[in-house]
Amino acid sequence: MLRPFCRSLSRHGRLFYSNSSARQEVSHAAKETQEDEDNLQDLNRRKRKTEWKRRQGGQSFLDNLVINVRGGNGGDGCVAFHREKWKPMGPPSGGSGGRGGDVYILPTPGLTNLSSIPKRIRGAAGGNGQGTWQNGKSAQPTIIKVPLGTVLRELLPGDSRRAKDEWEAEEESLEGLNPEERRAKLREDRWLHYPRYADDNVNRDVFKQAEAALWREERARRWARKQRTLAPINLDLDKTEEVMISDDAPLGIGQQEWLGHIVARGGNGGLGNPHFLSPINRSPKFATRGHEGERITLYLELKILADIGLVGMPNAGKSTLLRALTGGRTKTEVAGYAFTTLNPIVGVIRVGEDGTFEGELQGEHIFEETAVEEERLRQRELSERENPEERLRLEDNSPDSPGPDIEQRPGHDFDVHETFRFTVADNPGLISGASENVGLGHSFLRSMERSLALVYVVDLSRPEPWDELRDLKDELEKYLPGLSDKAHMVLANKADLLGGDGDQEAVEEAREKLRRLEEYVKTEMVVKTADGERILDVIPTSAKLSQNLKKVVGLMQKYVEQARIAGV
Template sequence: MLRQTSRLCVSRLCTFPVKSAKYAGISTSRVIIDDEDRTEYIRRRKTEWKRKQGGQTFLDHLIVTVRAGKGGNGCAAFHREKFKPFGPPSGGSGGRGGDIYIIPTSSLTTLTSVPKRVHAQPGGNGQGTWQNGRNGDPTIIRVPLGTVVRELPRDDPRTSPDEWETEEESLEGLDYETKREKMRERRWVHYPRFSEANQERDSFKEAEAALYNEERERRFERRKKQMNNPIFLDLDTEEIMEDNTNLPLGQRRAESFGYLIASGGQGGLGNPHFLSEVNRSPKFASRGHEGERVTLSLELKILADVGLVGMPNAGKSTLLRAFTGGRTRTEVAGYEFTTLNPIVGVVRVGEDGSFEGGLSTGLVHDETLTEEQLEQERHRRGEYAHALTRNQHTSRTGHHFDLLETFRFTVADNPGLILGASDNVGLGHTFLRSMERALALVYVVDLAGPEPWTELRVLRDELDQYQPGMSAKARMVIANKADLLGGDGDPVLVEQAREKLRQLEEYVRTQMIIPGTRHRLDVVPTSAKFSQNLSKVVGLMKDYVTEAREAKRRMELTSRLF
């Protein structure tokens, strides 16, 4: 044992838990790996750790099985009091099962808090002296804004069986008599010691036949609704609609609950409901119905006015930090896939065109500076006095400034896009889903790279392969990291940089033409690290967002009129 340990120390091999397919055939829980595999293991663990936000893993797609509450059972009882030893039937009916609603909430940014299985409360059972059971409380599922809710079809393998299919599976392989006995146990409540006698009465057989007919009709209506009108909700606003129970399932909305997606089962009937001229003493009651069972697909598409599209390490996170004046603490580092989760920042624009990030012109947005160093940098450059003079503000919090804001829009920083992202290579679909809702897209390329126009072609092709026509949302090309060109003012290097920029502009003018649109892509060289030429970028983004919002508003007005 000592000899083996010494050999491991000399060869610098380490042991790690086996969690990859590479070592799937090894039976032991730990395996000796070399330095290369150890580096890969550490990188994978670091990536998973970084994908956690606030202790929760970012989640943008989820399958949820919803089960509304079961109705309470009816009661088979008879009224008894002094001088009335044989009173009338007095069993109460069961309460209705709890409904399930879904509502968008702006305070959530991920689907992590949504459980994969949701069960609503059942209704209370009926009791003697005509006491009905209480209704089950409604269950509310809260999801982030931008969530798309779809009901999975019955033929989808991810769909859970409904109440009838569950019963059929439990009865599979049993003989006829045993099946009938178990089906009756699920549907009927008998007065003590009258179970066998009730099954021989014609009144019970008639009630049983009526119950089966009702179940068949209910099942047919459910299947018809799932085929012709499945649940589809686009939860992009928090507006509260007035209650309208006449709308179909999936579109009804209560004042404070949200959209109804699964109705609770009806409560069972007490024995007074089976009272007739032929049967004056019914000694049976029905059990509550099962609640609706629905399998939903939740897909989160982040709502942002402008989406930054670029290769890994193109400077998107640095741009967002510069736009927001450092309020959005995106991670910035010198390696690829630094951003693993979509992050949305708010850009605040003043009446004179100034923006919050512009109050700190000259500030270096770099990962090597701490908060104390950032504060010292602002003091050294006199940014406080500059901001007070330019925007006439009277208060500030920390090192952020309150300008006279007249317009705001949101910008989304997303994981880097690579070749094959439309086939879910890298973080492809996670990134692309978050871009579908953006009003405008902005390409971010590394101007210091060898061929930035090649990056543009890959970005455009991946967008269109994922969703045809998606690249038509692009409005601008940001040629970032322009500060790396030109050296220290050498005329030859400066001219080479200008020529490279001219080649990029020519490529955009001739090759990045968007069919069916009147606008052309603007090309703006910037240095996000040093906040250079960002005022022009913010001004153009403001124009894009204003135009897109106005077009969207016109479309909504037209749809309401017609």
């Protein structure tokens, strides 16, 4: 006979159950609710960590930038006369001004971001000339360091982002002035006079001759500047260079450092009054001011240089894959929500002579570190709750805040003799419409242009991974026709999630899904090359468990070797 189930209220207004099975069901439901809350807290914690990293230091990833560059102004010349005992009327002794500093662009291998580059850059000014024939000191060059893979382009007149050059800026400053005021302003910007001699100088013939010579020189500089505009700066900074000293060079010349590509020249220094000394002008009382440095507007676009580029939808496992391939040396963000990776991250794959790679030897440490990171993050969240001041300090993102970042564990040595090395870029996930700048859009599609080969990463645990593959190829082609021809392989990641419990039916379903994916690649993803057609390799993997990665690394090495031999 079944025991009746009844529920009633106690004296204190609480429910109690007379059936033990009902109590077990309630306990089980409470556990599930607690697990859901824990999962939600874990998800929110990971998101907060990622948001903190985006705000860290007030800088976010930046791969395109417009900068206004000005060369340094030249120093002014000096109007002075030599005076010493027994020589009350000495000769003119004003020194000339120093040259303004040039501005160089230097590609630097250690940088991966444009966020450290200021939007306005001005070269150092040259020193002014002084009496007793002391010339001003020329300014040191200004060097702008940019990452390798940066494309540099000068913006031409007509572009709304372009700032005025030095001549256009001067014309703007003269607007609204009458002819007399305009002439006075032009002279003030170009000449220096001995005290109380300005009016006398402008009426003398020697000054008028010097002024005419100055205008002729200025017209020549204007013409040279205009000719430069006809051949604008367009540089592809994909490598560094070294200054080679000839064997025939004079002794005493040491190794010179390459400063980079000059983009804005500094102005010449002004002339001191001894330069205007002549038989008919024995006491010149005027000198010239330094020339203004060149003004130029540049557009910088960073395109990450990597041998292999990983292409996939958000949360397809690209970051986990890069960690597994590099043995945990590459600190990529791993989480269960979309857009965990906010900027391209490049890792180095080191391969031994027997095909063994670093990640294969160090794979057991990777997810141990991940567990340590999660535990430290959880402990930090608890401390924030207990200490309100600490929580407010972190929310304000103060400079002394250590943040929820994780200490870097020392890397493990790669004991196998290294014979080959290549780089792999973990690119942020693409979504449908990325070619139209949806999601992370163009800012990260351009990071794939420089890769020697592309590798698609799809989530095999999803119902129809071939649809992901089709969307990825379409977005690459819409962004840059022919870009998808760089694809060589399809990685069916997360294969461990299908049939992992030994369920034979699930295993057969996974095999069928993999077969359909291979069939789709053979029919719809064929790449046409100069030698014929290329069929993409389809490799099932589990980046989380480091399964089948040795084969993946071997194929990647083959792609890179072929591309390097072909000179791509």
